[in-house]
Amino acid sequence: MSRKATIGDVAKRAKVSPTAVSRWLNGGLELPEATGARIRNAVAALDYQPHAQARRLSKGKAEAIGIVVPDISNAFFALLAGEAERIAVASGHDVVIWSSRNRIERELACFDRLRAGYIDGLLLITNHEDDGRLAERIRSMPGRVVIIDEDVVGSEAPSFFVENEFGGYEATRHLIEHGHRRIAHIGGPKGVMSAIERARGWRRALSEAGITPETQWHVFTEYEVEPATRDAVQLFALDPLPTAIFAGSDAVALGVMTQARRRGIAIPEDISLVGFDGMPINDLLGPPLTSIAQPIDDLGRRGAERLLAMINGEPFEVTRTRLPVELVTRASVAAPRKEKF
Amino acid sequence: MSRKATIGDVAKRAKVSPTAVSRWLNGGLELPEATGARIRNAVAALDYQPHAQARRLSKGKAEAIGIVVPDISNAFFALLAGEAERIAVASGHDVVIWSSRNRIERELACFDRLRAGYIDGLLLITNHEDDGRLAERIRSMPGRVVIIDEDVVGSEAPSFFVENEFGGYEATRHLIEHGHRRIAHIGGPKGVMSAIERARGWRRALSEAGITPETQWHVFTEYEVEPATRDAVQLFALDPLPTAIFAGSDAVALGVMTQARRRGIAIPEDISLVGFDGMPINDLLGPPLTSIAQPIDDLGRRGAERLLAMINGEPFEVTRTRLPVELVTRASVAAPRKEKF
């Protein structure tokens, strides 16, 4: 196998200078048809492709963006990343995906990649509370970072969230309308914006209905199935049991379902359940899961578009966009059992 | 914000040559503690990081691998890619993920990236029949490609598959043992190895039980929920209905479930169902889905390990490894209803 053709080889074959080839290929030089044809033929004959690294070094651009997600094998993030990837690839950028596994060191490492020029910009999706280091890194790279889905307190970057408070409110309203009053909430970690806001919506709906939640009705967990399964135990230890549960994400709802199944508690007959995310699979769960649907595609798309625009020179501006959510009713909610007094 | 520090700045500050800095940092030069400390301090003071593109150009390595999946937002591929990513990152490589959306042009484009040096190696996961172009590209880049999960006919590369035939056989045996005899199969596309092998296992099990499948019992679809939902219609048009269905993947089984639900057909009471993949979510479906579990993590891990080893100079060798599968029984299989004659 012969060495890969370089621009010099093409130039030699087309009997012009490398400069001419480069400029002609990149559209910076008009040449008579005959010369153009010679270059075109040489490129074809040698199957020439500009060397990625050399080009990047010269241009000072990586033509790539990074996406940091807590875990790419989580369907929600896979969906989000998939959409962002689609947008980025369409505009000629490569996409490097990192699973941070919620380790802040891994997230910080991605910023090193950014500084080192591996990528031109970063789409950041976190899942946990920042200790200040992330925010500092984000501020240090203005115009290079877009935040999606979950806030990083004190950061300054364009960000795209959903209406978490309203979603929590709607979910809880829906349960109240079905006659529930003992409505527990198992949500994301303390200190995380989405968890705080969703819980706030839950409280507001309860309060409007004249219900005062007991402290133990609110359980904190992580937005993953395993931890949620573990922490859901606290819900099932309540006496009396809640008649309904608002889960802070669909993954958390999956944890609740797992735990309910283990204990022979039927959903929705014994306990009603509402999730948050609106994953496509919800339709097929047992039972199909009522959930607050997020516009996942929009989050990914708009985040990616904004990042690419900034990379291409759109002025840096700190915006915080809220995208709407929507209640999707399925079969995991029913009226509570009649209680005996 | 000042310009990023270069190796020259570090050298100046540490009062040595750039060569010394480079070699010392890369472990190619032993220096007295005092000099080392000066460099270390300079690096820290300037917050120096080697420029990614320059380093790559110099070394002739991208320190990155690519992963091509049909669709990253499909949970199976997300799981696979996630595991491969973990391995690659652990060895200091970046991971570029492409969703091919089963368009062969997009897959070919990834090979251009490989040739252009954007990445050092490619982990290829396809889902469809090749027209020969993929195989040719793979052959043209020996030692740079590893194939996972699905064969590319005529390619020459290390590959990791699962025991599809045995899986199909086991799934069908399981149904036969429950008393089923009218067992249909809806599987992946014609011409795709996994689909052919799984169907072969299905046929063998039937044949051993003295059952001759009718032609219409075998429906072809794609390994995605949407197409499977559409094509499952053919199964429900059969008269008499099959009492059991072996689906070629869990996504296909999801399609069957969707269609059954629409028609008010109960699983497993009216029809039993077995899937293939063993996705974690199967536990929580309605009903929990019996399935042939693939060692997804192993596929991703071993594929990535092999690719990295080849990049690091392990001799190129065409191997085809088969990983074992395992029947995981859940609630989607029951005995067939008694028939009236």
Added chain:
DNA sequence: ACGCTTTACTAAAGCGATTTACAACGGGCT
């Protein structure tokens, strides 16, 4: 005091593109 080895580094040549600045040439105008 001489040559040899070891220590502690460095100069300069790449890597393969892009880009800036400039040059040769022919033709039209005055």
Added chain:
DNA sequence: AGCCCGTTGTAAATCGCTTTAGTAAAGCGT
């Protein structure tokens, strides 16, 4: 004839790092 200008290019610098091939100085044995 001399000048200008558009066309058709080219030479050389640059991006920031790695790496090959050395060199200067110190140490050491005899």
